[in-house]
Amino acid sequence: MKNTIHVERAIKRMTQADLAEAVGVSRQTINALEASKYVPSVVLALKIARYFDKPVEAIFELEKED
Amino acid sequence: MKNTIHVERAIKRMTQADLAEAVGVSRQTINALEASKYVPSVVLALKIARYFDKPVEAIFELEKED
DNA sequence: TTCAAATGTAAAATATACTTTACATTTAAG
């Protein structure tokens, strides 16, 4: 699992805390997602994608090992 | 969280066990997802969507309470 | 109607997402 949350966040010039609040999770959760420490639920993925107005697949990408 | 897994499965005329094997989870996991007993990870959602050749959003939909 | 396949369900165990608190490090602006 690979994601481009930090890129989307850079485009919108927002902090991890901003995004966390926008999608209703803690800042550490966003930080951990960006660091690929774990895989989000599809609910959180949908919220993040919707926030950035992109399809889930544009932000979260499967890798061979998934 | 609402999903249309059983519909996609009906279109392809496949069993829960078939889909489970195709995406690498147990049959009970598919059964529980169809019964909305829990929310899958985005990895599993991506695999299911990819298997049905549709975007995640076409199969998994956020609800107000999410 | 009968039988096998498909589905529903449940409990126990394990893995992992997510939160909270707290602190250290980095970065950017003044």
Add this chain to the structure above:
DNA sequence: CTTAAATGTAAAGTATATTTTACATTTGAA
């Protein structure tokens, strides 16, 4: 350089996804 904001990280706790085993019920085809 100094300071505040942003980020990285970590540990402990809670919630929940997923598996395994097992059995009951439903459904469909012969």
